[in-house]
Amino acid sequence: MNFDLTDEQKLWQKTVHEFVANEVQPKAHEVDVTGEFNWTATRKMGPLGLLGLNIPEEYGGAGVDAVSAAIAIEELGWGCGSTALAIAAHNGLGTTPIVLYGSEELKKQWLPLVANGKNKLAALALTEPGAGSDLQGGVVTKAVKDGNEWVINGAKMWCTNASIAEYIITLVRTDPAGGSRSLSQILAPTDTPGVKIGPAEKKMGLHGSPTHAVTYEDVRVPLDNLIGEEGK
Numbered sequence: 262m263n264f265d266l267t268d269e270q271k272l273w274q275k276t277v278h279e280f281v282a283n284e285v286q287p288k289a290h291e292v293d294v295t296g297e298f299n300w301t302a303t304r305k306m307g308p309l310g311l312l313g314l315n316i317p318e319e320y321g322g323a324g325v326d327a328v329s330a331a332i333a334i335e336e337l338g339w340g341c342g343s344t345a346l347a348i349a350a351h352n353g354l355g356t357t358p359i360v361l362y363g364s365e366e367l368k369k370q371w372l373p374l375v376a377n378g379k380n381k382l383a384a385l386a387l388t389e390p391g392a393g394s395d396l397q398g399g400v401v402t403k404a405v406k407d408g409n410e411w412v413i414n415g416a417k418m419w420c421t422n423a424s425i426a427e428y429i430i431t432l433v434r435t436d437p438a439g440g441s442r443s444l445s446q447i448l449a450p451t452d453t454p455g456v457k458i459g460p461a462e463k464k465m466g467l468h469g470s471p472t473h474a475v476t477y478e479d480v481r482v483p484l485d486n487l488i489g490e491e492g493k
């Protein structure tokens with residue numbers, strides 16, 4: 262098996278490396294000391310494709326192969342661990358669920374918006390105060406149907422990008438009886454009334470990658486914001 266990078270992947274690596282050397286690495290120390298997310302570099306990542314690594318081109322992304330996506334995050338990590346974590350979470354956690362399982366409407370509405378660098382990013386909230394490794398047994402954040410809407414109540418922890426995200430894909434229990442088909446993912450725009458994002462956690466490192474507690478108090482979103490099938 263040949264593990265060498267293709268010419269196209271080598272060119273991509275060089276392009277991303279040069280971008281990171283100019284825009285990301287010089288700010289790494291400042292980002293770590295101040296805890297300020299590097300928006301200046303992130304704005305320029307949209308046109309380069311770094312905010313849509315897994316997003317097909319028809320939805321405004323770069324749609325690169327898995328090795329090229331890994332190369333991009335590796336190069337970002339070379340320049341600044343915080344920025345790399347935020348961009349990795351945006352791509353891998355915040356957009357991939359929509360790419361893989363979202364409806365056509367959700368793809369059209371959200372993917373171009375978060376891939377172009379002009380807006381905020383994407384986030385995924387799984388972890389809760391009582392649910393880390395054991396999401397299946399521990400998640401108590403719930404969503405119940407009310408007319409054409411889901412009503413979400415609960416609390417999440419350690420959500421990367423929450424304060425710099427357009428939406429948070431939220432893992433919720435949709436069947437109170439529990440069991441292996443009781444969890445669903447629902448997209449909650451961060452400006453929805455009832456979404457409360459706590460202050461950035463004071464971590465031991467990666468200060469420029471904001472991590473937050475998020476609470477949901479009677480958060481109403483359309484039923485169509487379900488990603489994939491209910492309970493799956």
Ligand SMILES: Cc1cc2nc3c(=O)[nH]c(=O)nc-3n(C[C@H](O)[C@H](O)[C@H](O)COP(=O)(O)OP(=O)(O)OC[C@H]3O[C@@H](n4cnc5c(N)ncnc54)[C@H](O)[C@@H]3O)c2cc1C
Binds near residue numbers: 388394420467
């Ligand atoms: C910087 C940072 C960013 C994060 N970003 C996100 C995010 O964007 N979205 C999100 O949803 N979450 C996020 N998280 C949370 C992360 O996913 C959880 O911390 C992780 O799932 C582990 O859960 P926990 O911390 O509750 O640890 P626990 O599940 O309590 O585990 C603690 C320890 O016990 C071990 N352990 C657990 N269960 C068992 C078992 N059955 N047998 C043996 N050992 C076991 C674990 O391996 C671990 O060493 C983030 C966390 C950090 C630190």
